Amino acid sequence: MGxxxxxxxxxxxxxxxxxxxxxxxxxxxxxxxPTVLAIPGMGEYADEYAWLLDALGDRRVVVVDVxxxxxxxxxxxxYTWEHHIGDLRAVVExxxxxxxxxxxxxxxxxxxxxxxxxYPSEVRGLVVGDYFARHVGLPAEFADQQLQSxxxxxxxxxxxxxxxxxxxxxxxxxxxLWDRLVELQCPVLVIRGGRKSALVGEELAAQWRASLPSxxxxxxADAGHDLWSRDVDAYLAVxxxxxxxxx
Numbered sequence: 001m002g003x004x005x006x007x008x009x010x011x012x013x014x015x016x017x018x019x020x021x022x023x024x025x026x027x028x029x030x031x032x033x034p035t036v037l038a039i040p041g042m043g044e045y046a047d048e049y050a051w052l053l054d055a056l057g058d059r060r061v062v063v064v065d066v067x068x069x070x071x072x073x074x075x076x077x078x079y080t081w082e083h084h085i086g087d088l089r090a091v092v093e094x095x096x097x098x099x100x101x102x103x104x105x106x107x108x109x110x111x112x113x114x115x116x117x118x119y120p121s122e123v124r125g126l127v128v129g130d131y132f133a134r135h136v137g138l139p140a141e142f143a144d145q146q147l148q149s150x151x152x153x154x155x156x157x158x159x160x161x162x163x164x165x166x167x168x169x170x171x172x173x174x175x176x177l178w179d180r181l182v183e184l185q186c187p188v189l190v191i192r193g194g195r196k197s198a199l200v201g202e203e204l205a206a207q208w209r210a211s212l213p214s215x216x217x218x219x220x221a222d223a224g225h226d227l228w229s230r231d232v233d234a235y236l237a238v239x240x241x242x243x244x245x246x247x
Contacts, residue, residue: 011071016090019078022046022071023091024063026053033059034124034246035097039088041106041129042146042168043156045070052103055236056243062100064091066111068164079167081135081175084111085118092122101246103239105129106199106225110136113177120185125246127239128190130199130225133181133211137174140166152229181212189216189242191235197224216242 014021024046036056038049046063047070053061065072066087068079088111092100101124104112109131116123138146143166147157156165181188190208192200200208208215218238220227228235 012095014091014094016067016087019067019075019087020073021067021087021091022065023095024050024053025095026061028058028060030058030060032247033057034243035060035062035100036243037088037092037097037100037102038063039066039102039104039108039112040064040069041104041108041151043069043149043151043159043165044105044108045159047071048152051232055232056240059243060097062091062095062097064088066108068161068168074161074164076163077167077171079164079171081110081114081173083171085114088112088115089119099124101125101127101243103127103129104131105227106131107136110134110175110177114175116186117177117180117183120183123186125186125242126184126188127242128188129227130190130192132199132204133177133208135175135177136172138169138172140169143169152226178207178211181215184212187214187216187242187246188212189218189239191218191220191227191238193223193225193227194219194221195224197226199225218242 010025010027012023046065049063066084068074099122102112109128116126147165149156192198220234223230
């Protein structure tokens with residue numbers, strides 16, 4: 001993964017109603033290139049996506065740790081879908097991000113999709129990383145199972161506060177979004193993996209196309225649900241053309 005001049009990572013903190021949210025910001029500001037706002041998935045954190053700050057060239061890239069993840073605060077309560085959308089809004093406003101392209105991963109995709117539906121005129125593009133057009137309700141009794149599941153070989157319990165995991169489950173609810181996709185005002189790319197561990201198989205891909213005929217769908221043949229760790233270049237090969245087409 002060699003992309004020229006090493007990126008200078010800048011950590012910053014944004015306040016959202018007394019919850020401090022950590023972000024990584026490469027500080028680049030090419031006027032002709034829209035900013036990317038990246039949202040990791042459940043159990044992931046911004047530092048894992050530091051490579052993205054350099055991989056997108058002169059473009060400004062901001063990666064956010066939503067509440068309870070990474071170096072952000074772990075509040076006692078406030079883990080609903082709407083709270084997470086509020087985190088994104090706080091980052092956009094505090095950092096003055098002008099109509100960013102949202103690049104989301106796994107469960108982060110439902111937060112990104114929620115933001116794009118809440119502020120449709122303020123998003124230039126949306127990338128959904130192997131996920132549904134729904135905010136998935138999580139049964140509280142499955143929190144123990146989630147804590148033991150692994151992302152890139154490390155248990156969620158070692159990646160994320162147990163309290164945050166349990167609150168995400170306790171405060172979750174099912175929010176169907178398929179019928180709302182027509183409200184989006186930006187181009188949408190769905191990236192899915194070709195391996196069995198991918199969430200978006202042929203049936204869900206067909207549902208995306210039926211609900212949003214304009215959707216662009218790309219498959220990374222050798223990826224599962226984890227779209228990039230096996231082959232970053234293969235991931236960038238489908239992401240970059242979409243980013244470059246959005247103005």
